[in-house]
Amino acid sequence: MPDVPIISIVDDDESVRLAIKSLLNSIGLTTQLFSSAEDFLQSASVSDTSCLILDVQMPRMSGVELQNFMISQGLSTPIIFITAFPEESTRTKVLKSGAVCFLSKPFDEQALLQCLDKALKRDTG
Numbered sequence: 001m002p003d004v005p006i007i008s009i010v011d012d013d014e015s016v017r018l019a020i021k022s023l024l025n026s027i028g029l030t031t032q033l034f035s036s037a038e039d040f041l042q043s044a045s046v047s048d049t050s051c052l053i054l055d056v057q058m059p060r061m062s063g064v065e066l067q068n069f070m071i072s073q074g075l076s077t078p079i080i081f082i083t084a085f086p087e088e089s090t091r092t093k094v095l096k097s098g099a100v101c102f103l104s105k106p107f108d109e110q111a112l113l114q115c116l117d118k119a120l121k122r123d124t125g
Contacts, residue, residue, distance in 0.1 A: 005050035056083035078119035
């Protein structure tokens, strides 16, 4: 893991990606943006990411499918899920699989920052 945390934001909605990037950059964090799970997986950021902020519903590979793939590959990157479609069954599944948080869009910036703090503390042990 890098010395400076790298937060990868994976969401098919550009406005969401840019809003989260702006928030995280304003507190000094480094961000990488991806419009799909496939783009993230094909990047060098997979091994450098300290925390993944991940949309649940995306075309092709969903956030849940990406989480399952990462688990199957032995990758334990902390994940914060965000969604416009907060289904309790999905929340339960991703949290049981190790996600740090599950936030419903629109979410409070403080809630995201609290989840991120929790994720980065977990990442450092």
